[in-house]
Amino acid sequence: MGMKSQSESRMGSGDPASPSRRRRLDRQSKAVVWRRSLIVVGLSIGLSIVDPAARADPADEPPAVSSLRLISLNPSLTAIVIRLGARESLVGVDEYSAELIEEVRDLPQVGGLFDPSLESVLALRPDRVLLVAGIDQQSHGERLERLGIDVEVFENERLEQVLENIERLGSMLEREAAAAERIAAILAMRIAVAEAAADRARPATLAVVDRSPLFLVAGDTFIDEMLEAVGANNLARSLGAGYPRGSIEWVIGAKPELLLDMTPGGEDGLAFWGRWPSLPAVSSGRVLTLDASRISLPGPELDRALRELAVAVHGTAMDRKIGRRLDAQTPSSSGSSRVSRP
Amino acid sequence: MFLVLGSMSISLVLITVFALATGPSGVGMSEVIDLLLSGKGDAAVRDIVLGVRLPRVILGVLVGAALASAGAVFQALLRNPLADPYVLGVSGGAALAGISMLALASQFGLSTAAVPLAAFAGGLFATALLYWVSGGRGRSSPTGLLLTGVVFNSFASAAIIFVASLAGFFDGSRIFLWLIGHLSAVEIDAVGLVVASVVIGLTIAGLLARSLNLLVLGDESAAQLGVSVDSHRRWLLVGTSLMVGGAVAVSGLIGFVGLIVPHSLRLVIGSDHRLLIPAAALTGAGFLVLCDTLARTALDGRELPVGAVTAIVGGPLFIFLLRRAQSRGPLG
Numbered sequence: 001m002g003m004k005s006q007s008e009s010r011m012g013s014g015d016p017a018s019p020s021r022r023r024r025l026d027r028q029s030k031a032v033v034w035r036r037s038l039i040v041v042g043l044s045i046g047l048s049i050v051d052p053a054a055r056a057d058p059a060d061e062p063p064a065v066s067s068l069r070l071i072s073l074n075p076s077l078t079a080i081v082i083r084l085g086a087r088e089s090l091v092g093v094d095e096y097s098a099e100l101i102e103e104v105r106d107l108p109q110v111g112g113l114f115d116p117s118l119e120s121v122l123a124l125r126p127d128r129v130l131l132v133a134g135i136d137q138q139s140h141g142e143r144l145e146r147l148g149i150d151v152e153v154f155e156n157e158r159l160e161q162v163l164e165n166i167e168r169l170g171s172m173l174e175r176e177a178a179a180a181e182r183i184a185a186i187l188a189m190r191i192a193v194a195e196a197a198a199d200r201a202r203p204a205t206l207a208v209v210d211r212s213p214l215f216l217v218a219g220d221t222f223i224d225e226m227l228e229a230v231g232a233n234n235l236a237r238s239l240g241a242g243y244p245r246g247s248i249e250w251v252i253g254a255k256p257e258l259l260l261d262m263t264p265g266g267e268d269g270l271a272f273w274g275r276w277p278s279l280p281a282v283s284s285g286r287v288l289t290l291d292a293s294r295i296s297l298p299g300p301e302l303d304r305a306l307r308e309l310a311v312a313v314h315g316t317a318m319d320r321k322i323g324r325r326l327d328a329q330t331p332s333s334s335g336s337s338r339v340s341r342p
Numbered sequence: 343m344f345l346v347l348g349s350m351s352i353s354l355v356l357i358t359v360f361a362l363a364t365g366p367s368g369v370g371m372s373e374v375i376d377l378l379l380s381g382k383g384d385a386a387v388r389d390i391v392l393g394v395r396l397p398r399v400i401l402g403v404l405v406g407a408a409l410a411s412a413g414a415v416f417q418a419l420l421r422n423p424l425a426d427p428y429v430l431g432v433s434g435g436a437a438l439a440g441i442s443m444l445a446l447a448s449q450f451g452l453s454t455a456a457v458p459l460a461a462f463a464g465g466l467f468a469t470a471l472l473y474w475v476s477g478g479r480g481r482s483s484p485t486g487l488l489l490t491g492v493v494f495n496s497f498a499s500a501a502i503i504f505v506a507s508l509a510g511f512f513d514g515s516r517i518f519l520w521l522i523g524h525l526s527a528v529e530i531d532a533v534g535l536v537v538a539s540v541v542i543g544l545t546i547a548g549l550l551a552r553s554l555n556l557l558v559l560g561d562e563s564a565a566q567l568g569v570s571v572d573s574h575r576r577w578l579l580v581g582t583s584l585m586v587g588g589a590v591a592v593s594g595l596i597g598f599v600g601l602i603v604p605h606s607l608r609l610v611i612g613s614d615h616r617l618l619i620p621a622a623a624l625t626g627a628g629f630l631v632l633c634d635t636l637a638r639t640a641l642d643g644r645e646l647p648v649g650a651v652t653a654i655v656g657g658p659l660f661i662f663l664l665r666r667a668q669s670r671g672p673l674g
Contacts, residue, residue, distance in 0.1 A: 112507075212526075212527070213519055213524075213526060214526075214645075239644065244644050245644055245645055246644060246645070247365075247366055247394075247526075247638060247644065247645045248394050248526075249365045249366055249367045249390050249394045249395065249638070250366050250367060250644075252367065252386055252389050252390050252393075252394060253366070253367025253368065253369070253386070253390065255386065275393060276389040276393045276394070277385065277389065278384070278385030278386040278387075278388065278389040278390075279389070
């Protein structure tokens with residue numbers, strides 16, 4: 001906990017919005033327990049999370065002035081650093097960042113998400129270590145701080161927090177413009193998908209992060225917020241917050257019209273769920289197998305995730321509709337909506 | 343004897359129906375009876391009862407029967423009242439081998455049908471190790487055997503975690519379920535192998551129940567009374583390992599069933615293994631199905647692994663029995 005308050009006070013310096021942010025962080029740290037299962041699920045696909053089109057769009061900024069030596073211990077943070085065009089600041093990453101993100105595959109690895117090696121971190125002489133305040137990483141961060149290493153703690157449970165992470169990393173890496181572009185794009189997409197889906201029926205939906213053992217997306221998660229934005233009615237909210245272990249029987253009783261299956265490496269969702277033909281989603285063929293790495297990594301590409309979710313929920317016609325909505329948004333309104341967003 | 347087994351069978355049927363009629367979705371007794379008797383019922387009820395609850399109940403019956411009768415056999419063979427496949431580390435050995443096979447299979451894209459076979463081999467190895475430690479004649483002190491089991495169990499758990507980290511961390515929650523024991527497996531490869539291993543193991547134990555009665559008296563007495571001591575013991579060990587391997591391959595490390603059930607039965611019906619073995623199978627099946635029903639329904643819409651339930655019931659009972667065993671003799 002000591003580390004947390006330190007990091008918050010550090011964060012607070014030069015940040016006028018910090019009191020409200022601190023309150024938010026406190027409120028949301030209760031959900032930390034659930035992050036672990038999500039991270040495990042979100043990371044478990046060995047695919048690159050940065051798609052080629054996005055990568056081909058380099059932030060047209062000068063090379064980072066800051067010569068920070070950073071170690072990222074979480075793929076969602078690594079992905080943000082890369083997307084902001086600050087690859088050269090990274091001197092080391094955790095194993096799962098390396099597994100997921102092609103650009104950092106040749107960097108020194110300092111261990112897993114839950115078992116990083118202190119010694120390897122120290123050996124790389126980082127100026128700052130970035131981590132997400134999961135249970136394990138929290139104590140790891142405290143030990144690093146005791147050894148005199150600057151630790152920056154992030155939260156990525158909610159959409160809002162992911163946007164904050166992009167903003168914080170943007171100012172840390174002196175990539176404010178690139179960060180603002182990402183944040184604006186995600187916010188603009190959230191508005192566009194909501195507008196495009198406004199006149200559509202809200203299908204009763206369940207999102208599955210793993211089918212065996214069964215884990216569902218419940219409330220107070222960024223995936224739930226994205227489902228809400230695209231007009232899907234997430235039935236698992238009644239199970240509480242986070243990513244609870246559900247029972248198949250409950251799923252059948254809930255009668256979902258749409259099943260979004262993000263099981264890592266799970267090829268054909270319908271083959272699995274088809275054994276219970278009474279599921280409305282099965283009888284109407286609306287069991288969709290989604291690529292977890294594109295949806296459930298709380299990284300810099302949540303605009304893409306929102307768009308893909310909207311298409312999954314409402315069909316391909318939605319894609320063009322979203323495009324029109326995006327075009328209709330004036331550049332100025334989407335660029336400055338960060339301040340005025342709800 | 344037939345009266346006892348008959349009433350136990352009827353209880354098992356009643357427990358099964360109760361388990362089929364209980365669950366988080368509120369599909370209850372009347373719908374289930376309608377469905378079972380007339381085959382009528384809407385599609386969701388059919389899916390819930392026949393597609394979700396029934397496979398689980400069947401799994402509970404198989405695993406419970408295997409673990410409880412294996413416990414009864416171990417207690418007699420090792421002349422140790424605290425013997426149980428879980429406490430002795432036999433389940434741990436089976437789980438370690440099963441997980442290693444699972445890791446190999448997923449690494450090389452092989453079928454997982456070999457998992458029960460590997461679990462059987464692991465269980466057999468652990469049994470052989472125990473037997474060797476006990477001096478081959480079941481004469482070592484109860485404490486010595488238990489210590490071996492405890493040490494082997496921690497070794498097996500550590501090795502399981504090691505294998506799991508080698509195989510890729512994403513199976514973390516699955517490994518957790520294996521370690522605590524569960525009946526929620528939906529996709530079971532080689533279910534036939536598992537059924538076969540449990541049936542064969544139960545048959546061997548049932549056929550050799552009379553020898554078990556005599557082996558408890560000591561090898562010399564048993565041999566004098568016409569028991570072919572070594573071969574019968576070998577068959578019993580292989581049969582038990584087979585059952586435990588099959589059970590562990592589908593359900594992981596469910597603890598204490600093999601301890602609680604035979605012990606309670608000995609108090610009620612005595613120690614004649616011709617009765618005790620089938621009775622343990624029936625009661626173990628019913629006990630595990632009941633525990634799993636609790637695990638399915640205790641948290642609304644969420645699930646507990648059944649191993650957590652059996653361990654919470656079994657742990658205190660084990661301590662109680664350990665105290666009693668220290669003040670009385672073996673199989674007291």
